[in-house]
Every structure is written in structure tokens, then in C-alpha cells.
Amino acid sequence: MFDIAIIGAGINGSALAHFLSKAGKKVAVFDGNGIAGGGSGAAGAFISPKIAKGGDLKAISDEAFIFSMEFYNKNFPNYVINSPLLHLSKQHDEDEKVRFFKEHTHLHVSTPDNKLLELLEPICKEYESIYLQNSAIVNAKGVCEALLAGSEFINEDISTLTCKDNYWELNNHKALHVIIATGAYKKLLELPYINPRGVWGHRVDIKTSTHIPLNIHQFVSISASHNGLAAIGATHNVHYHPQTSKEPYDIYLGREELLAKASKTINLKDVEILKDYTGLRSGSNDYIPIIGSLVDVQKTVKKLPNLTKGEKYPPEEFLYYPNLSMINGTGGYGFVLAPYLASMLCENIINNRAIDRRLEPVRFFNRWVKKNMLSSRL
Numbered sequence: 001m002f003d004i005a006i007i008g009a010g011i012n013g014s015a016l017a018h019f020l021s022k023a024g025k026k027v028a029v030f031d032g033n034g035i036a037g038g039g040s041g042a043a044g045a046f047i048s049p050k051i052a053k054g055g056d057l058k059a060i061s062d063e064a065f066i067f068s069m070e071f072y073n074k075n076f077p078n079y080v081i082n083s084p085l086l087h088l089s090k091q092h093d094e095d096e097k098v099r100f101f102k103e104h105t106h107l108h109v110s111t112p113d114n115k116l117l118e119l120l121e122p123i124c125k126e127y128e129s130i131y132l133q134n135s136a137i138v139n140a141k142g143v144c145e146a147l148l149a150g151s152e153f154i155n156e157d158i159s160t161l162t163c164k165d166n167y168w169e170l171n172n173h174k175a176l177h178v179i180i181a182t183g184a185y186k187k188l189l190e191l192p193y194i195n196p197r198g199v200w201g202h203r204v205d206i207k208t209s210t211h212i213p214l215n216i217h218q219f220v221s222i223s224a225s226h227n228g229l230a231a232i233g234a235t236h237n238v239h240y241h242p243q244t245s246k247e248p249y250d251i252y253l254g255r256e257e258l259l260a261k262a263s264k265t266i267n268l269k270d271v272e273i274l275k276d277y278t279g280l281r282s283g284s285n286d287y288i289p290i291i292g293s294l295v296d297v298q299k300t301v302k303k304l305p306n307l308t309k310g311e312k313y314p315p316e317e318f319l320y321y322p323n324l325s326m327i328n329g330t331g332g333y334g335f336v337l338a339p340y341l342a343s344m345l346c347e348n349i350i351n352n353r354a355i356d357r358r359l360e361p362v363r364f365f366n367r368w369v370k371k372n373m374l375s376s377r378l
């Protein structure tokens with residue numbers, strides 16, 4: 001019997017496994033695609049802040065950015081390449097947002113000097129830009145493997161998840177507490193009020209004779225080059241889904257699109273393709289990540305039948321699955337958010353510390369019930 005079973009060995013499941021195993025729990029992590037076999041393995045894994053004017057997501061991701069920079073550098077320095085970041089707006093509509101961020105953030109940012117921009121001539125000077133000295137890239141797969149060092153990794157897909165009297169059964173395994181960290185892949189439990197959306201992404205590792213002096217985010221993300229090696233990536237395909245699309249993903253077309261977008265920022269010479277990586281990233285309806293306990297829809301509606309007539313109840317009145325939590329919805333910032341969210345969820349599981357209400361899955365429940373009561377889907 002495991003104390004905790006985590007389903008999904010992406011960055012979210014792996015970061016949580018790290019904190020829980022450090023807290024002395026016997027943790028098993030299940031994934032039939034291996035470690036970082038989903039969206040996490042495809043990520044460029046840039047550790048950068050979200051450039052936005054304000055709002056909850058920006059506040060959360062700013063805190064997470066500071067947390068994760070320190071976390072990776074302190075605990076996993078061998079998997080981190082620290083490198084400054086140049087963020088450029090994609091179009092002039094975005095200039096104001098970038099300027100606003102530069103003027104209001106407490107992070108140490110500045111305007112890049114002309115020498116740097118000249119390296120990227122002719123395009124870049126036209127756009128508003130931010131230079132951030134402290135930024136990094138992590139080795140996506142390597143860091144997931146390192147995070148799992150204190151846990152047992154089981155290369156198996158979970159197809160059945162059953163709640164027994166005081167434990168969970170996953171295939172033939174048993175655990176006291178289960179965490180769903182499955183990203184935008186497959187559905188294990190019917191949780192209709194949470195509907196993470198998958199966006200397909202592609203990263204290509206290349207060799208180039210062009211020196212790329214720092215990480216650059218504009219139309220796509222481009223890493224600094226080291227010994228002529230660099231990575232280009234983006235999650236920009238909302239149409240393709242590996243489990244529902246009829247046509248296979250066209251890797252050549254995707255690669256051409258990435259290189260064409262990168263060349264609008266920097267003139268890459270003598271490009272040799274080394275390897276392609278693809279995967280889904282998962283975003284929530286309100287773009288804010290999801291961590292915490294899960295409402296049992298059937299039991300809650302039975303307990304509170306007036307829910308279907310539009311009556312509102314506080315989250316304390318709902319019935320939750322026992323010892324079942326989720327970590328998901330980290331969008332294009334999974335490597336930035338995961339350590340921060342995982343440490344919070346670990347505190348909740350181990351010490352019962354409350355989770356920030358903005359992050360809990362239950363935030364979607366009342367709205368979902370209201371929207372669906374007339375169509376009698378309950």
C-alpha cells in the first residue's frame with residue numbers, strides 16, 4: 001500500500017512527488033508514457049515571468065517565478081542553464097502591455113542595450129522589449145527524473161480508479177491518497193465541471209552557426225545557443241489533439257512554421273534539425289492553475305437537490321471525494337508554476353493547510369451546475 005499515488009509523471013506530478021517524498025511519504029508515480037512523456041517532455045522549459053498588466057494569474061505566476069528560480073537553482077543546479085531573457089512584443093498592440101510590465105514589476109528588468117538589439121537586426125528595434133537578467137531554462141526530462149528520485153516510478157497507465165472503504169485502488173495497486181496529474185491527456189474520472197483544454201505544441205532542437213546570445217520570446221521561444229545548439233518551441237496549435245484528431249500531426253509543416261516564426265526575430269544560419277518533440281499543454285477555463293480536492297458531483301447533487309434549481313451553496317456544503325486531489329491547468333508556464341503549486345498542495349495534504357481559493361477546482365462547480373441544470377445533464 002502506498003501513502004500517495006500520483007497519476008502522471010509530467011512536471012506537475014514529478015514536482016509534487018518530490019515534496020511528498022521529502023515529507024516522508026511513500027509515493028508511487030504512474031505513467032504509461034514514461035517520465036515526461038506528455039507535454040512536459042516537449043516543453044522548452046523556460047523559467048520566465050508572465051508578461052501581463054495585472055490580474056490573478058500574473059500575481060500567482062510572479063510569485064511562482066521567484067519561487068521556481070530559487071528552487072531549481074538550489075536543488076537541481078545540474079539541470080538549470082541560467083541565461084538572461086529578451087522579451088519582445090509580437091505586434092505594436094502589445095507594446096503598451098510590455099511597457100506597463102517593465103514599469104510596474106518588482107523584478108529586476110530593464111530595456112536591452114542597443115548593442116544587443118543590433119545583433120538581432122533588422123526587426124527587433126521596432127518593438128517594445130524587456131531585458132530580464134535572471135531567467136533560466138531547465139532540462140525538462142532531466143529535472144522530472146531528478147524530482148522523482150525519492151519516489152517509485154511505475155511505467156503503467158492507470159485505467160481503473162476505484163474508491164474503497166479507506167483507500168483507493170488503481171489497476172491492481174493500492175494507495176491511501178491519489179493525485180490526478182494527467183494534464184490534458186485522457187480522462188480517468190468524470191469531472192464535467194473541470195474541463196482542461198489541450199493546446200498542441202512543438203519544440204525543435206537545432207544546430208546553427210548563428211550565435212544566439214540569450215533566451216528570446218517573441219513569436220516563438222528561442223533558447224540561447226550553447227556550442228551551436230539551441231531550441232525553438234511554441235504551443236500554438238489549438239486544432240490538433242492526439243486523441244481526437246483524424247489526421248496525424250504534420251511534423252514537417254510544424255517545424256517549418258516554427259523556423260519561419262523564429263526567423264522573424266533572428267536570422268538563423270546553417271540550421272540543422274536535431275530532434276522534434278511534441279505534446280499537449282493543459283489550460284483551465286479561466287487560465288488559472290487548478291490544485292486541490294475534487295467535488296463528487298453525484299453525491300453533492302443528491303445531498304443538495306436545490307442546486308439544480310439554481311440555489312447557491314458555499315464550497316463547504318459540497319461533498320468531496322475522500323483523499324483525492326488534482327494538480328493541472330498550468331498552461332504555458334508548467335515549469336514555472338509546478339514547484340510553487342506542488343509545495344502548496346503538499347502542505348495541504350500533509351498539514352491540512354488551506355489552499356488559495358483562486359486555485360481550487362471547486363471554483364468551477366456552482367457555475368457549471370447553473371449552466372447545466374436546464375439541460376438535465378445532472
Ligand SMILES: Cc1cc2nc3c(=O)[nH]c(=O)nc-3n(C[C@H](O)[C@H](O)[C@H](O)COP(=O)(O)OP(=O)(O)OC[C@H]3O[C@@H](n4cnc5c(N)ncnc54)[C@H](O)[C@@H]3O)c2cc1C
Binds near residue numbers: 010032047184203233
Ligand atoms: C511545446 C511546448 C513548450 C512549452 N514551453 C514551456 C516553457 O518554456 N516553460 C514552461 O513553464 N512551460 C512550458 N510549456 C508548458 C508545460 O510544458 C506544461 O504546463 C506542463 O508540461 C504541464 O505538465 P503536466 O504534468 O500537467 O502535464 P504533462 O506533462 O502532459 O503530464 C501528464 C502525464 O499524465 C500521463 N497520463 C495521462 N493519463 C494517464 C493515466 N490514465 N495513467 C497514467 N498516466 C497518465 C501522460 O502520459 C502525461 O505524461 C510548454 C509546453 C509545450 C507543449
